[in-house]
Amino acid sequence: MDTCLFCQIASRERPVKMVYEDEQSVAFEDINPKAPVHILIVPRQHLATILDATQADDRLLGHLLLVANLIAKQIGIAERGFRLVINCNSEGGQAVYHLHLHLLGGRPLSWHPA
Template sequence: MSCIFCKIVNKEIASNIVYEDEKVVAFHDINPQAPYHILVVPKKHISTLLEVTEEDKELIGHIYLVINKIAKDIGFDERGYRVVVNCKEEAGQTIFHLHFHVLAGRTMGWPPG
């Protein structure tokens, strides 16, 4: 498979990992949009948010618990953070493996994008 995130999950490509367990891997984005920009990626290949199924709901809940743990461990939980999931090209998805952007360390604007 040529998916870059699958290659990171399989340790074929090095990354700056901040968290890993049997279901997910989290690492610093190589093109950060905030002082903290971490990607949380399920190890299971799911191309887009539209492909999440009933069987994935425990995995998606787990991802949000991992995001909370990372925020507390790194220390940006008190000030707050934003979680972004892009779905398909028009929303800005460029890598077709579901991933959650965790952005923190600066004030976020609204509306985004």
Template sequence: MEDCLFCRIARKEIPAKIVYEDEEILAFKDINPVAPVHLLFIPKKHISTFFDLEPGDELVIGRLHRAVVQVAREMGLEEQGFRLVANCQEGGGQLIFHLHYHLIAGRPLQWPPG
């Protein structure tokens, strides 16, 4: 999608502090962090919401999860842990309609989240 903020970041049209990148996945620092560690993980392929997943997309979602674990380990989060959040649709808190995960860590996280 041409005007999607995350697609534009993936195409390097908008700068971001990238912490991970491969051919299908991009991870970067959130510009409005809610914790000391707040990263966004996106597939480079535009997928608006979880309801828009197509056959074959399970491969990119699996790669997304593996990237989360790799980055979390590299950041030393394995012992303290992290929260992985995905919002879906407006009622679920989704603001940018490009499937993405928030990795949040670095402070005690309460439950329920909000």
């Protein structure tokens, strides 16, 4: 997808502060962080929303969760705690239409989803 921001980041066409990369995914710091740690975990495969995932994507979705675990451990927030968020469509807060996970942490997180 030539016009998708996250596809461009995954293909290294746009510079970001990358924190993780493998064949299936990339992870980078959010440019507008909502917590001291705010990392976006993005599959290289373009899926506009979580609603576009099918049974054929089950391994990829599991992989994204395992990447989140790995990153949380590597940056030292795993034991203290962290939050994973997937926004879906406009009322769900999705701004970039390429599936991505928000890894948030680095401070106590209150529950204020709306």
